[in-house]
Amino acid sequence: MSVFGKEFGKTSDGRTVNLYRITNENGAYVEVLDYGCILHAICVPNKDGALTDVCLGYDTVAEYEANDGYLGAFVGRHANRIGEGKFTLNGVNYSLAVNNGPNHLHGGLKGFDRVVWGTCVASDRLIFSHTSPDGDEGYPGNLMMTVSYSFDDTNTLTLSYDAVCDQDTVVNFTNHCYFNLNGQGTGTVTDHLLQVNADEFTENDENCLPTGKILSVEGTPFDFRKAKPIGRDIHADDVNLKNGSGYDHNFILSGEGLRDVAVLTSEKTGIVMTTRTTQPGVQVYTANFLTDRRGKNDTHYGIRDGICLETQHYPDAVHHPHFPTVVLKPGEEYHQETQYVFTLK
Numbered sequence: 155m156s157v158f159g160k161e162f163g164k165t166s167d168g169r170t171v172n173l174y175r176i177t178n179e180n181g182a183y184v185e186v187l188d189y190g191c192i193l194h195a196i197c198v199p200n201k202d203g204a205l206t207d208v209c210l211g212y213d214t215v216a217e218y219e220a221n222d223g224y225l226g227a228f229v230g231r232h233a234n235r236i237g238e239g240k241f242t243l244n245g246v247n248y249s250l251a252v253n254n255g256p257n258h259l260h261g262g263l264k265g266f267d268r269v270v271w272g273t274c275v276a277s278d279r280l281i282f283s284h285t286s287p288d289g290d291e292g293y294p295g296n297l298m299m300t301v302s303y304s305f306d307d308t309n310t311l312t313l314s315y316d317a318v319c320d321q322d323t324v325v326n327f328t329n330h331c332y333f334n335l336n337g338q339g340t341g342t343v344t345d346h347l348l349q350v351n352a353d354e355f356t357e358n359d360e361n362c363l364p365t366g367k368i369l370s371v372e373g374t375p376f377d378f379r380k381a382k383p384i385g386r387d388i389h390a391d392d393v394n395l396k397n398g399s400g401y402d403h404n405f406i407l408s409g410e411g412l413r414d415v416a417v418l419t420s421e422k423t424g425i426v427m428t429t430r431t432t433q434p435g436v437q438v439y440t441a442n443f444l445t446d447r448r449g450k451n452d453t454h455y456g457i458r459d460g461i462c463l464e465t466q467h468y469p470d471a472v473h474h475p476h477f478p479t480v481v482l483k484p485g486e487e488y489h490q491e492t493q494y495v496f497t498l499k
């Protein structure tokens with residue numbers, strides 16, 4: 155694994171943004187920005203032996219700053235939604251920035267996707283670090299974090315998140331990469347085969363906020379236990395699909411520890427991506443709100459042109475005591491890992 159860094163551009167307030175390319179011995183590579191720890195490119199071998207970039211992104215910092223959608227970004231302090239941006243911890247009421255209708259989404263108005271992170275290049279990984287101050291977007295306590303990326307010779311991209319705090323707080327990190335295994339900018343992913351090791355998912359209301367109910371996937375369009383094309387049931391007459399405008403749901407993953415949780419396959423390129431994670435859930439999001447925009451290398455992106463497999467704790471867990479806790483306490487060490495393993499069919 156070798157790492158090469160260069161300037162990518164500047165933020166609107168003059169901060170330098172660097173791009174790091176991590177190349178493995180096969181010549182496959184991943185590009186990452188220190189702005190938002192963004193996964194900017196993932197170039198892996200296709201069945202013809204050439205490289206395909208399977209990750210959506212933009213050519214400039216200005217586009218990353220101006221556009222919504224969190225392309226490729228590391229997301230926190232709390233991924234997905236917190237109802238009304240309010241929660242109570244140890245009897246204290248906290249009000250967070252509200253940025254999605256009445257709710258808090260993906261860390262607020264200035265989440266970690268908008269931060270220029272400190273960078274350290276180690277021999278086997280790229281390490282980003284940042285301290286989120288007490289009161290940041292309304293969250294309690296200072297939070298010290300590292301996010302590391304490595305890409306080994308088996309074409310395994312490993313994302314590793316660590317954090318400690320000095321006061322009880324809530325933490326739920328994810329990555330918001332939009333994958334298109336046919337190649338970024340080639341249209342929709344509805345032909346991809348998806349398999350997810352989940353017997354259940356969390357029901358959403360019309361604002362994509364969990365109701366607290368846990369539903370079985372059995373007999374529903376959410377049954378991905380056997381691989382099926384993403385588009386097969388996406389227009390089914392189902393209230394949950396309607397509420398999400400497609401798939402935008404937290405699947406409850408079987409098993410514990412670092413394990414295989416999902417497999418995404420492109421018949422066109424032969425690229426197979428196996429997702430592995432230590433996290434209890436994955437938000438399967440079929441880019442239902444990805445409005446028309448310019449993508450990398452003068453491509454065009456729109457609805458369903460990528461799929462996010464956002465490994466995470468369940469959304470809005472602060473309001474549902476039966477969901478796994480997202481509370482982090484001083485003295486505890488938060489650690490989560492996710493791997494995207496690229497192979498050929």
Ligand code: GAL
Binds near residue numbers: 222223443
């Ligand atoms: C997803 C979320 C969607 C949408 C998207 C960003 O993680 O589940 O509802 O907000 O991020 O556009």
